[in-house]
Amino acid sequence: MTSPYLIPDILAHDLKVVFCGTALGHESARRQAYYAHPGNAFWKTLHRLGLTPRLVAPEDYAQVLDYGIGLTDLCKTESGNDHELPDGCFDVASLKEKITRYQPRFLAFTSKNAASGFLGTPAGQIPYGLQKETLGQTRIFVLSSPSGQARRWWREEVWEALAQELRNE
Numbered sequence: 697m698t699s700p701y702l703i704p705d706i707l708a709h710d711l712k713v714v715f716c717g718t719a720l721g722h723e724s725a726r727r728q729a730y731y732a733h734p735g736n737a738f739w740k741t742l743h744r745l746g747l748t749p750r751l752v753a754p755e756d757y758a759q760v761l762d763y764g765i766g767l768t769d770l771c772k773t774e775s776g777n778d779h780e781l782p783d784g785c786f787d788v789a790s791l792k793e794k795i796t797r798y799q800p801r802f803l804a805f806t807s808k809n810a811a812s813g814f815l816g817t818p819a820g821q822i823p824y825g826l827q828k829e830t831l832g833q834t835r836i837f838v839l840s841s842p843s844g845q846a847r848r849w850w851r852e853e854v855w856e857a858l859a860q861e862l863r864n865e
Contacts, residue, residue, distance in 0.1 A: 706767040711800035714766035718778050718810045725775035729754035730767050735844025745859040770813050778809050786813040795831050803834050807841035824854040
């Protein structure tokens, strides 16, 4: 049986963090890789903050398991910019089930839009950083979007705060 997912989740037990976006962007879907647009700061930021010992190429995304990192999206079956995604494509129940099963130390949303879809709270009411909500033992963290299209909202200090939390584990 083939999966309806555009690309697979990268999940395992005992992960430090699972990064969760809304959905693959157009370039990521075309290249079949997470955060693959050249303007996306995701991979460079992980490396710069010491979360990966080397710069991981988007096509090598599965290698993040070696560093205690997982990857997923709220919408696994559609791609595009957030405003292009069809209503109802966020599968919150499935994400909750995955996180409950794997229990990473952190679930880190790579945008307020992703966090909003999961938490059911308007994006403007969600602060960056560690949230009061948890999912079992998993703590929830909201990051600024690494997308080049969201550059005006980029805040690397929020990513650094997550990196510090992970170092303190």
